[in-house]
Amino acid sequence: MTDKPRSHGRKSIRVTAQPRELITPTPTLKDVWTARVITLFPELFPGVLGASLTGKALKDGAWCLEPFDLRQHGIGRHRNVDDTPAGGGAGMVLRADVVDAALAAARGPGPVIYLSPRGAPFTQARAQALAAGPGVTLLCGRFEGVDQRVLDHHGIEEVSIGDYVLTGGEIAAMALIDATVRLLPGVLGNAASTEEESFSAGLLEHPQYTRPAEWQGRQIPEVLTSGNHAAVETWRREQAEELTRTRRPDLWARYLADHDND
Ligand code: ADE
Numbered sequence: 001m002t003d004k005p006r007s008h009g010r011k012s013i014r015v016t017a018q019p020r021e022l023i024t025p026t027p028t029l030k031d032v033w034t035a036r037v038i039t040l041f042p043e044l045f046p047g048v049l050g051a052s053l054t055g056k057a058l059k060d061g062a063w064c065l066e067p068f069d070l071r072q073h074g075i076g077r078h079r080n081v082d083d084t085p086a087g088g089g090a091g092m093v094l095r096a097d098v099v100d101a102a103l104a105a106a107r108g109p110g111p112v113i114y115l116s117p118r119g120a121p122f123t124q125a126r127a128q129a130l131a132a133g134p135g136v137t138l139l140c141g142r143f144e145g146v147d148q149r150v151l152d153h154h155g156i157e158e159v160s161i162g163d164y165v166l167t168g169g170e171i172a173a174m175a176l177i178d179a180t181v182r183l184l185p186g187v188l189g190n191a192a193s194t195e196e197e198s199f200s201a202g203l204l205e206h207p208q209y210t211r212p213a214e215w216q217g218r219q220i221p222e223v224l225t226s227g228n229h230a231a232v233e234t235w236r237r238e239q240a241e242e243l244t245r246t247r248r249p250d251l252w253a254r255y256l257a258d259h260d261n262d
Helices: 052-059 096-106 124-131 148-154 170-181 192-196 229-247 249-258
Strands: 006-008 011-013 034-039 064-069 112-121 135-140 157-160
Touching: 034 096, 034 170, 052 170, 064 096, 096 135, 096 148, 112 170, 124 170, 135 170, 157 170, 229 249
Parallel strands: 034 064, 034 135, 112 135, 112 157
Antiparallel strands: 006 011
């Protein structure tokens, strides 16, 4: 047997004696929160998710990441995944049959989400809901998007990470995964930090300071070095409220409505 790569269209495979699990960068673990990502660029993953706390948690098996190559489900010798838009216009549209085959291969427990600027805004509440479930299957678009029929057929939900248009869904998928994985038990060392931070309480986070006590003629606010914990708490709450009121009137209005009876 030779170990010269054999060509199979755009892919080449090599015969190997190595067991599968050892050559998979992040082995699949049973009953672990799993992000399945359908993408034309599986090599982009884990990317930034492989660094810092999410990266350590991935290595430690606190969550799993399974990229699925959409190209593998492409049609014909060239593994075509897209075609021109019906009705004309610029760009290309991902084919319903190709996406359907990829979904069948990738589908696991938890919702299927198509990352799209047309989707419902992704929020901290959604990240918390996803973190409480078994995982998520994410479909990353490219080009002009996905044939609507496959989204309708499977009732696939669309989620946006903001009112701007990215080149594809991969960065959005990474943002969604990052925001969710950091909420999984044991991923952040200090669990309290997720409770205090921006959005969890519906307010933006208060400012933070550290040494040196004076920098460029600027002092740390005196209350923070007073040792008076109650005064520190009050100051932080006031700062959070003031920041939210001035920077995010939309969040402030919701906060006031939610705390009407307090
Ligand atoms: N794909 C392209 N732009 C996007 C966005 N803003 N959110 C989610 N997915 C996207």
